[in-house]
Amino acid sequence: MPKLGTRKLYHLLEQKLIVLKVGRDKLFRILKANHMLIKPKRSYHITTDSHHRFRKHKNIVSDLEIVRPEQVWVSDITYIGNRANPSYLALITDAYSKKNNGI
Secondary structure, three states, X not given: OOOOOHHHHHXXXXXXXXXXXXXXXXXXXXXXXXXXXXXXXXXXXXXXXXXXXXXXXXXXXXXXXXXXXXXXXXXXXXXXXXXXXEEXXXXXXXXXXXXXXXX
16 A cells, blocks of 8 residues: 555554564564655645845855954844744844844
């Protein structure tokens, strides 16, 4: 059966596996050694739209040599949370010392 989980497979074969002295954890190890485990799909959310119609400013400090604190501040916004409770974290960081000032 394709995509049959290991726990369900163990439940279906439990009586036969007991005779072989194979428990659930050993069944996991056997299936893993033979590359037969199903890889779970990762939860992935796209939160950035880089192809928008608004102006994108050039990086004017890319060639600047940063030699002292508070010379250049950089910022970023990142998504944390889930769809039911969306939250964003804004960080402002001193490019010289790499210290954050969370907002």
